[in-house]
Amino acid sequence: MxxxxxxxxxxxxxxxxxxxxxxxxxxxxxxxxxxxxxxxxxxxxxxxxxxxxxxxxxxxxxxxxxxxxxxxxxxxxxxxxxxxxxxxxxxxxxxxxxxxxxxxxKAEPLPFHAHENPGEDIRLKYRYLDLRTPDMQRKMRTRTKLVSALRAWLDARGFQDIETPILTKATPEGARDFLVPARMHEGEFYALPQSPQLFKQILMMAGFDRYYQIARCFRDEALRADRQLEFTQLDMEFAWVDEKIVQDTVEAMVRDVFREVMGVELDATFPRMTWAEAMRRYGSDKPDLRIGLELVDVAELVKNCEFAAFTAAANDPDGRVAALRIPGGASLSRKQIDEYAAHAAKFGAKGLAYAKIDDAGAVNSPIQKFFAEDAFKALLDAVGLRNGDIAFFGAGNYKTVSDSMGALRLKAGKDFNLVQDGWKPLWITDFPMFEWDDEEQRYVALHHPFTAPAVDSIADLRTNAKTAVSRGYDMVLNGNEIGGGSIRIHNSAMQSAVFELLGIGAEEAEGKFGFLLDALKYGAPPHGGIAFGIDRIAALMAGTESIRDVIAFPKTTTAQCLMTGAPSPVPDKQLAEVHVQVREKGADKA
The missing domain is CATH 2.40.50.140 (Nucleic acid-binding proteins)
Incomplete structure (x- = not known):
């Protein structure tokens, strides 16, 4: 033709x-x-x-x-x-x-021109037209090159591409599962996999040594720019390895793939940073190192001031008082400062104190009156405040202060053009094993319940659960977590102990994970792995902030496909075939 x-x-x-x-x-x-x-x-x-x-x-x-x-x-x-x-x-x-x-x-009059930007809803409704545009063609081609390069790299190094089930068993941890009624088993359900995690561990126990899969995964969770209900990840698992072997291998893969797809040379060695250091310096476990701003802990300098919010947090073992200096930030108006406070509030901050010094050296701060003159000067000196700068202060629970001040750091970096060009990868290591969930009054796994602790003794883990460190690791690139993994638990007794600490009783563990606990008893080798977000990496390579721009048919933030009209009602006859009845909205509250 x-x-x-x-x-x-x-x-x-x-x-x-x-x-x-x-x-x-x-x-x-x-x-x-x-x-x-x-x-x-x-x-x-x-x-x-x-x-x-x-x-x-x-x-x-x-x-x-x-x-x-x-x-x-x-x-x-x-x-x-x-x-x-x-x-x-x-x-x-x-x-x-x-x-x-x-x-x-012949084409009928189109709802939008290929050289226009009509808004995302129109683009997604007429996705077939949107995908014709040169920009979307370029982005999707970048994704294709990425996946092709990953496959070629792994195939050449002896990794086996093995498919794992899409219809599987519901899990109790992480995001909500998508459930699929089992027509041949009345009242029972399959779940779509949130990841191939347990299957790839079983493959290591089965002797396959090195596995990979370009896997489709499903999570029934709120959507945002970097999340979708269904997404694609490169899943990998290795037998007989420790953290260094996994990290060195996939680091080489990422360097080679970026060179092939984009002509970009990443660092010869990616820096390592512990989770604790990342939170202390950047208020984030995925810090964007292109922004030079860092947080400064000032609790010791404010313990005895007269500002109650500072003293309460500074004297609380679980509290934090941190400052962020923004060079040139004294130009911010009161309205703009309020906008920064509102941004911090989105991440749990109850207030935002500040101090700024104008170009002539005059200090303007609503908290200055709570300090003796020399104490306030010492505080500003510790933060490094100079003429023309502003410093924001956060006080409260350690996590809330870290999250909110980390978010302000990113906002300031963009607002003041402090984001450097280039690519800044790094490894985040030594994550906490658990975090406490106040709502459920129990520990939850920071990564997942199959991550190995950095201790060999079950007694040590139980005694020090609050401060226990895991053998988990994330790869971060320009402020985006692009890959996450860990060394896995390969001992049945340790796995049972972790389930117990997570509030998963022996009966529940046997019912949901009995096959895993059994497999761990039959000579399971030490093993570990990692999963990379294909959508996130493709978005970074394509120069877009939303993964929807590198997915052919994505969902909206309200979890809809505007082109096909999914989700949609199902006829009663079809529901009856799978033994499902839809309850009226609010019926469970009657």
Whole structure:
């Protein structure tokens, strides 16, 4: 049907006849001449219809004059050099002189133009049109190159691509499962996998040594720019390894893949940073190192001041008082400072104190009155405040202060153009084993319940559960967690002890994880692994903040597919076949 792709026509084809297929990106009628920019997935080439001897030339010009935006065309013509080259595109040195123009499918008036940005809802409703645009074609091609490079790298190093089940068993930890009624087992359900975690561990116990899978995963959780109900991850698992082997291997993979896909050279060795250090310096377990700002702990300097919010947090073993200095931030107006306070409040902060020094050296701070003169000067000196700067102060629970001040650090970095160019990867290690859930009054796993603790003794783990450190690790790139993993528990007794600390009793553990506990008894090797978010890495490579831009058919933030109308009601007859009855909304409260 065609001889060449539009975007690949170049000077080597001058004088040759080609047949091209694509969409009319732009049609310009100049009277005697008509220019059509013909587009396919490889790019755009200029086609010109011009008069020539005989009726053929007139017919071509008339056909070209009727071409509308996004008409689906097949054009045959001769390649020649352009009189006015366009150096911005691959085909810019040539054009195709049309000899025959066929309209394969006439396009009705479109809801939006390919060169417009009509808003995400319209783009997702007409996703097939959105995906035609050169920008979306580029982003999706980047994703394809990424997945291809990952597969080639892993295949060349002896990793086995093994599929794991999509219909599996519901789990009690993490996000909510998507449930699938089992028609042949009345009243019972499958769950869609949140990850292949347990299956890949079983594969290590089964002797496969090195596994990978480009896996589809499902989590029934709130959506945002970097999350979807269904997503894709590169899942990996290794037998007979420790943290260093896993980290060194996948670090080499990431470096090679970035070089191949983007021509980018990442650091020869990624820096390592403990979770505790990351939270202390950056208020985040995925710090963006392109921003040079760091938090400063000042609890010791405010313990005896007269500001109650500071003294309460400074004297609380679980509290924190931290400051963030923003160079040039004294230019912030009172309204802008209030906006920073509102931003911190989104992350749990109950207030935001500040101090700023104008260019002449005058101090402006609502908390200055609570300090002796020398004590306040010592506080500002500790923060490093200089003329023209502002410092924000957060006080309260350690986690809340870290989260809110870390969020302010990111906002200030963007607002004051402090984000450096380039790529800043790092490893975050030594995560807490557990965190306390006040609502459920129990420990929950910070990574997942199969992560090994950094102690060999069950007694030590039970005694020091609050401060226990895990053998988990995350890879972070430019403030995004792109991969997370750990060394796994390979001892049945230790796994049972962890379940117990998480409030999972022996009966529940046997019912939900009995197959794992049994497998651990039969010579399970030490093993560990990691999973990388394909969507997140592709978004970073494509230069977009939303993973929806690198997923062909994503859901909205309200968990809908606007193109197909999913989710949608199901007829009662179909529900009856799977033994399910829909309760009216609010019926459980009656």
């Amino acid at each position: 065609r001889t060449h792709f539009c975007g690949l026509v170049d000077e080597a084809l001058v004088g040759q006849t080609v047949t091209l297929c694509g969409w009319a990106d732009v049609a310009r009628n100049m009277g005697h001449f008509v220019f059509i920019d013909l587009r396919d997935h490889e790019g755009i080439v200029q086609v010109v219809a011009e008069p020539s001897d005989g009726d053929g030339g007139r017919d071509v010009v008339e056909a070209a004059a009727k071409v509308g935006y996004e008409d689906c065309l097949r054009i045959t013509g001769t390649v020649r050099r352009r009189q006015n080259p366009n150096p911005k595109i691959h085909t810019g040195q040539v054009e195709v002189v049309a000899e025959k123009i066929e309209v394969l499918n």
